[in-house]
Amino acid sequence: NAGVTQTPKFRxxxxxxxxxxxxxxxxxHNYMYxxxxxxxxxxxxxxxxxxxxxxxxxxxxxxxxxxxxxxxxFPLRLELAAPSQxxxxxxxxxxxxxxxxxxxxxxxxxxxxx
Amino acid sequence: xQQVKQSxxxxxxxxxxxxxxxxxxxxxxxxxxxxxxxxxxKGPALLIAIRPDVSEKKEGRFTIxxxxxxxxxxxxxxxxxxxxSATYFCAASIKGGTASKLTFGTGTRLQVTL
Numbered sequence: 019n020a021g022v023t024q025t026p027k028f029r030x031x032x033x034x035x036x037x038x039x040x041x042x043x044x045x046x047h048n049y050m051y052x053x054x055x056x057x058x059x060x061x062x063x064x065x066x067x068x069x070x071x072x073x074x075x076x077x078x079x080x081x082x083x084x085x086x087x088x089x090x091x092f093p094l095r096l097e098l099a100a101p102s103q104x105x106x107x108x109x110x111x112x113x114x115x116x117x118x119x120x121x122x123x124x125x126x127x128x129x130x131x132x
Numbered sequence: 133x134q135q136v137k138q139s140x141x142x143x144x145x146x147x148x149x150x151x152x153x154x155x156x157x158x159x160x161x162x163x164x165x166x167x168x169x170x171x172x173x174k175g176p177a178l179l180i181a182i183r184p185d186v187s188e189k190k191e192g193r194f195t196i197x198x199x200x201x202x203x204x205x206x207x208x209x210x211x212x213x214x215x216x217s218a219t220y221f222c223a224a225s226i227k228g229g230t231a232s233k234l235t236f237g238t239g240t241r242l243q244v245t246l
Contacts, residue, residue, distance in 0.1 A: 058239070061221065
């Protein structure tokens with residue numbers, strides 16, 4: 019199984035440009051998440067989804083948008099890139115919550131905004 | 133308060149030694165405490181987890197100790213090996229959450245030397 023697949027792995031954007039980080043999972047998980055990881059800051063939740071058509075904001079949603087049209091796909095959109103969005107982005111999925119909510123992460127997308 | 137405080141930021145341990153990473157939390161609504169392990173260039177992966185009604189959980193060389201009254205929990209890695217060199221994140225989630233929305237600590241970079 020591929021698990022959680024993220025593309026691209028690396029991207030450099032200019033300030034004000036837009037882009038979409040792609041995420042797909044083949045585990046038939048209902049729950050999907052986007053986290054960003056910054057040095058010394060841990061992982062912060064950007065957006066999450068509890069199923070197709072349902073999304074909600076996490077801790078740091080400003081500057082991002084998401085959609086969930088299928089169970090498998092959960093793209094993250096950056097509309098007007100800013101240097102503060104330079105980070106490593108991780109998509110994750112889970113079967114359930116709490117003890118059944120083990121997060122399965124992709125390998126990350128490293129984004130640099132110059 | 134959603135914060136989970138983790139220490140130390142980095143740790144160097146000799147092969148065969150014990151690695152200890154500590155976390156503390158304030159929100160008593162947290163009821164699930166996993167630890168994730170992340171190797172360079174990879175996404176985090178679940179290592180071990182505990183619920184607050186248990187004081188200790190052991191899986192192989194990895195042990196979580198939990199002190200509910202002090203609102204602290206720690207990861208102990210016995211007989212540390214070079215292959216354990218990675219970044220470790222403690223995390224916590226709230227009971228009854230609508231998704232597996234984990235609050236992560238800031239991470240500990242462990243280096244096990246020969």
